[in-house]
Amino acid sequence: MTQQHSSRSRPLQTLVGAGLVVLALCLAWGASSVSSEAGYGGVGPNFFPWVVSIALLVCGVLCVAHALTGGFRDLEEGSGDERAHWKGFLWVSAGLLLNALLITTLGFILSCALCFVLSVRGFKSSEDQLDLRLQAWIKDSFIGFAVAAPVYWMFTQLLAINLPGLTNTGWL
Amino acid sequence: METLNHLMQGFATAATPINLLWAFVGCIIGTAVGVLPGIGPAVAVAMLLPITVKVEATASMIFFAGIYYGAMYGGSTTSILLNTPGEAGSMVTAMEGNKMAKSGRAGAALATAAIGSFVAGTIATVLVTFFAPLVAEYAVRLGPPEYFMLMVLAFTTVSAVLGKSTLRGMVALFVGLAMGLIGIDQITGQARYTGGVPELMDGIEVVLIAVGLFAVGEALYNVMYEGRVDETQNRLTSTHMTRQEWKRSWPAWLRATAIGFPFGTVPAGGSEIPTFLSYAAEKKLSKNPEEFGTTGAIEGVAGPEAANNAAITATLIPLLTLGIPTSNTTAILLGAFQNYGIQPGPQLFDTNGALVWALIASMYIGNVMLLILNLPLVGLWVKLLNIPKSYLYAGILVFSTLGVYGMRQSAFDLVLLYAIGLLGVVMRRFDFPAAPVVVGMILGPLAEAQMRNAVSIGEGKWTIFLERPGSLTLIVIVLAVLIVPRLLRRWAARKLALA
Numbered sequence: 172m173t174q175q176h177s178s179r180s181r182p183l184q185t186l187v188g189a190g191l192v193v194l195a196l197c198l199a200w201g202a203s204s205v206s207s208e209a210g211y212g213g214v215g216p217n218f219f220p221w222v223v224s225i226a227l228l229v230c231g232v233l234c235v236a237h238a239l240t241g242g243f244r245d246l247e248e249g250s251g252d253e254r255a256h257w258k259g260f261l262w263v264s265a266g267l268l269l270n271a272l273l274i275t276t277l278g279f280i281l282s283c284a285l286c287f288v289l290s291v292r293g294f295k296s297s298e299d300q301l302d303l304r305l306q307a308w309i310k311d312s313f314i315g316f317a318v319a320a321p322v323y324w325m326f327t328q329l330l331a332i333n334l335p336g337l338t339n340t341g342w343l
Numbered sequence: 344m345e346t347l348n349h350l351m352q353g354f355a356t357a358a359t360p361i362n363l364l365w366a367f368v369g370c371i372i373g374t375a376v377g378v379l380p381g382i383g384p385a386v387a388v389a390m391l392l393p394i395t396v397k398v399e400a401t402a403s404m405i406f407f408a409g410i411y412y413g414a415m416y417g418g419s420t421t422s423i424l425l426n427t428p429g430e431a432g433s434m435v436t437a438m439e440g441n442k443m444a445k446s447g448r449a450g451a452a453l454a455t456a457a458i459g460s461f462v463a464g465t466i467a468t469v470l471v472t473f474f475a476p477l478v479a480e481y482a483v484r485l486g487p488p489e490y491f492m493l494m495v496l497a498f499t500t501v502s503a504v505l506g507k508s509t510l511r512g513m514v515a516l517f518v519g520l521a522m523g524l525i526g527i528d529q530i531t532g533q534a535r536y537t538g539g540v541p542e543l544m545d546g547i548e549v550v551l552i553a554v555g556l557f558a559v560g561e562a563l564y565n566v567m568y569e570g571r572v573d574e575t576q577n578r579l580t581s582t583h584m585t586r587q588e589w590k591r592s593w594p595a596w597l598r599a600t601a602i603g604f605p606f607g608t609v610p611a612g613g614s615e616i617p618t619f620l621s622y623a624a625e626k627k628l629s630k631n632p633e634e635f636g637t638t639g640a641i642e643g644v645a646g647p648e649a650a651n652n653a654a655i656t657a658t659l660i661p662l663l664t665l666g667i668p669t670s671n672t673t674a675i676l677l678g679a680f681q682n683y684g685i686q687p688g689p690q691l692f693d694t695n696g697a698l699v700w701a702l703i704a705s706m707y708i709g710n711v712m713l714l715i716l717n718l719p720l721v722g723l724w725v726k727l728l729n730i731p732k733s734y735l736y737a738g739i740l741v742f743s744t745l746g747v748y749g750m751r752q753s754a755f756d757l758v759l760l761y762a763i764g765l766l767g768v769v770m771r772r773f774d775f776p777a778a779p780v781v782v783g784m785i786l787g788p789l790a791e792a793q794m795r796n797a798v799s800i801g802e803g804k805w806t807i808f809l810e811r812p813g814s815l816t817l818i819v820i821v822l823a824v825l826i827v828p829r830l831l832r833r834w835a836a837r838k839l840a841l842a
Contacts, residue, residue, distance in 0.1 A: 178772050188774055191514060198521055201536050208531065214798045218530040219791045220535060221623050230514045237510070245507045249772040251568030259566040260381055263740070264761070267559070268745055271757030287737045290562070294733030297570025309467055318738050322745055330397045 178249040184238035191231030199224035238258035261291030280319045288316030349474055350503055350709055351465060353700030356578035357708060365398075366705045369406040371711045373413020378421050378724045381561050382739055385671035385781070388679070389553040389747030395682040401698045403417045405705040408659075411672050412464060412709065414653050416717045419456035420724055423644070424577045434615065435622045435647040444577035445641030454485055454582040455592045456648040457717040463600040463649035467656035470604055472703055473694070478608075479664040482689035488808050490665075492817035494790040497667050499821050502779040504699040504828060511775045522547055529792050542755045549678040549785050550750050553671065555760045558743045560767015562736040567768065570791025579725055582670035582718055588641050595625050595645040602648035607657025607669070656706065663687050663699060665784065671778050674785045774791035 177183060181301045202220035237243050242250030274282040288311045295301050327341045337343050344586055356362065376387040387409050395403055415433075421435040423440035436456060485493075502512035526546030527534045537543040584592065602624065603617040625642040626635050634640035661667045666687040668674035674803040679688050685695055692699055718726070747760050797814075801807025810815045 180776065184773065187769060194521070196519075196525075198536075200405055205535050206531075206533060214795045214803075216531045216533050216535065219520075219787075219794070220524055223517055223524060226513070227517045227521065230510060232519060233510055234514065243508065243511065243773065247507060247774045249568065249774065251572055252570070253562075255567040256570055257567075260376075260568060261561065263563060263566050264736075267761045267764070268758070269738065271547070271761065272756055274744070274748065274757065279745075279748070283741045286744065287741055288739050290566075290737035291733045293566050294570070294736055297566045298733070314734065315737070315741070319741050322742070324769050326393070326745070326749060330394055332393055333752060334745075334749060335752070 176248050176253045177255065179242055181238060181242065185235055188231055188234030188236075188238050190288055191234055192225060193231075193232050195224050197227035198227060256297045259293040259297030262296060263290045266290040266293065275335050278343060279323050279334045280316065280343060281337060283319035283323075284312055284315035287311065287318060288312050291315075344474060347753055349476075349517045349696065349700045350704060353702075353704030354707075356401060356697060356701035357705040362402055362705065363708065365402045365406040366709050367712055369409020372414040372708050373410040374417035374713065374724060375727060376410065377414035377417020377419075378727050379417075379419060379423070379730075379735065381565065381736060382558060383671075384411050386743075387414070387552045387676055388672060390558070390742050391591065392550045392675070392679060392682065393746060394747030394829045395679055400683045400685065400695075401701050403679065404676075404698060404702050405709075407676055408702055409709050409712075411650065411676065412655055413635065413713055413716075415464075415655050416457060416460050416713045417496055417724065419451060419460065419644075419648050420717070420721060421728070423452045423456065424579065424725060425728065433618075433648070433651065435618045436644055436651075439622070439635065439639050439640070439643030439647070440578065442636065443641065443644060447578075447580060448639065448641075449577050450580035450582040451584050451588050451641060452639070452644045453579075453721055454584045455588065455645040457582075457714060457721075458584075459592060459596045459599070459645045459649035460652040460717075461710055461714040463603065463651075463653040464597045464656055464713075466597075466600045467607070467653040468706045471656060471659055471706075473700075474842065475660050475664055475703075475767065478660055479689045479692045482664050483713060485665075485689070485813065486811070487793045487800060488814040489809050489817060491790060491793040491797050492663060492808065492821065493667055494786055495792065496817055496821050496824070497661075497669060497786065498779075498783065498790070499824055501669070501782050502776070504824055505603050507774070511773075512779055513563070515775050515777065516779035516783045517831030519552075519780035520787040522780070523784040523787030523791075524550060525554065530790060530795055540755075542751075542753055543811050545751075546788075547759070547784075548747070548750050548756070549675060549781065551756055551760055551761055552784055553675055553749070554743045554746050555763025556780060557766040558739050559670075559764030560771060560777075560818055562740055562821070563764050564768045564771050565732070565736055568772075576728060579722060582721055584704055588742060591629075591641050592645040595621075595642040596649040598624060598628075599646040599649035600653040604657045606835065607814060608660045609656035609669075617650040617654045618647035620797040621646035635699045644768065648658045663691055664689055666691075666789070668782060671781050674781045677785055811821065 172226050198220060200223050201216050205217035207215040207217045207222055234243070266286040269289070270286035273285070277285070288308065291311045292301060323334055324342070326334055357366070359506055361788065372387060373384060376382045376384060385812065387410050391407070418433040419436050419440065420438035423444050440452040443449065470616060498516055502516035504508045525543055527544060534544060564717040599621040602621045606617040622643055625640070626632060629635065629640060629642050631640060635643055658669050658673050661669055661672045667679045677687060687690070743760065744757065747756050767777065797807055799803065808818065
């Protein structure tokens with residue numbers, strides 16, 4: 172049996188629909204805590220949240236119904252492979268999340284260079300060309316630095332926009 | 344005559360060395376993001392929004408507009424040489440242009456695309472120059488009910504009509520509207536959906552959503568699913584058109600401009616539809632229909648590319664005169680205006696006349712710059728396609744960080760950015776359109792305010808929307824937009840079944 176394309180999978184589609192229903196319920200719960208004080212108009216700040224929650228609820232239920240009865244309608248399969256490549260995804264996620272964690276301590280340039288290096292590992296691994304040798308790490312670190320540093324300098328020196336640095340010099 | 348005076352003053356502002364430099368840099372960045380797969384004008388403008396903190400309004404709007412229409416020039420290069428359309432608007436170009444490139448006429452295809460873009464862009468700019476003030480003059484008379492219905496029209500077309508599935512379009516729209524709800528209510532000052540997180544009080548930045556969905560989402564999708572997709576690049580040939588090719592391109596450019604421009608002006612957005620229409624028209628009128636889809640017909644590139652550019656330029660009319668964005672990028676441009684405390688709308692021509700006219704004038708200049716950047720220098724841009732994918736996407740992630748972090752200096756935003764990126768992957772995988780999210784998010788709060796003002800004017804009665812002829816007309820149009828395409832489809836299906 173050939174593998175089924177993951178965007179056609181019934182459980183996954185149902186999950187997406189269910190996620191929408193949950194989101195709609197959360198929005199409705201939030202809407203119920205917004206005051207309805209309407210002033211002159213007759214429409215208060217809670218009206219629009221209710222409209223959005225109810226509309227999303229209807230859409231979510233319809234999505235679930237479609238998923239269970241033959242799948243999403245007029246679906247164009249997501250391009251690329253049938254299955255996700257999780258290893259590459261983990262590398263890139265690590266890069267992005269570490270960046271969020273470290274940007275204030277390491278500064279923009281070093282933190283972004285790290286994000287760059289880890290992301291390159293991820294993309295290479297999804298191309299089956301993961302290279303974990305030291306020289307590849309060093310090479311990519313240099314490239315990452317060469318990408319991040321000029322934009323940092325352009326923002327901090329030329330445009331005087333504040334970005335965090337390792338030092339207070341505005342250069343690193 | 345008054346218009347010409349304003350335009351001349353605009354040229355005086357736009358032609359100062361510093362503004363020329365901004366326009367030039369904008370055109371270069373625009374062409375680059377158009378050429379590079381995985382990043383489009385919306386993301387590029389979003390990433391650079393932090394400059395609005397320091398750079399003066401006129402200069403940065405000239406810069407952003409340069410990126411916006413510059414990307415349309417660059418996009419054709421990629422779709423002709425790689426057959427991967429950079430954005431939806433160059434899908435048709437990718438079909439026909441790639442056929443031409445395969446039969447060794449890549450140069451001619453690139454030339455007709457660039458010159459066609461120039462012709463259409465320039466004609467469309469002339470039309471904007473003369474029509475925008477007229478629309479603004481008329482739009483002053485619109486009240487909140489009409490504005491609200493205009494926005495509903497924009498919502499309807501962007502979500503229900505343009506995508507393949509109305510349901511998934513609506514989902515995307517309401518997710519966007521929900522994001523727009525986060526923060527302080529404009530009218531009563533109440534906090535909504537902030538959950539006590541102080542970072543959420545100001546709402547979510549549109550930069551974050553756009554960069555998250557389009558840049559981070561795209562990068563994550565790519566690493567998860569497209570690692571093994573191989574792309575073959577067609578060979579570049581000299582960008583020379585024969586006399587015969589000129590003769591076949593001219594009428595296509597002009598027809599396409601006539602098709603594309605109206606589509607851009609109505610709040611029904613999207614540059615895909617006019618490109619398809621133009622393609623169909625050229626195929627029907629061509630003396631060489633056998634070339635379409637086989638060896639590649641030059642009209643099939645010339646038309647859609649020109650239509651694309653005309654529509655893109657025309658989207659500035661609803662943006663500037665009504666404050667209604669009809670595409671991703673114009674939604675973000677609206678965000679840029681808001682960062683300066685400027686609300687585009689009919690009064691814009693009075694309150695910020697100098698800015699608007701400088702912007703329009705800069706578009707004439709920018710189109711000339713782009714023609715030069717894209718015809719003789721096309722070989723340079725093609726080199727960008729040699730950047731390995733891993734470096735390209737890793738670089739995009741660094742720039743995403745720059746844009747999002749530079750906006751508010753909050754590490755919390757970077758975590759949120761990752762979450763929105765994941766949302767983008769799910770949406771892309773299950774064929775949910777992304778544009779309605781961005782448009783819904785930025786237009787939602789404005790629509791809500793107009794709606795509540797309208798009901799206030801009606802002293803609490805909803806019938807206000809039916810009592811005013813303007814808003815009633817718009818309701819009818821919204822219903823027509825929802826119903827007519829369905830009837831046509833059913834009618835076509837029945838005809839097919841009979842035949």
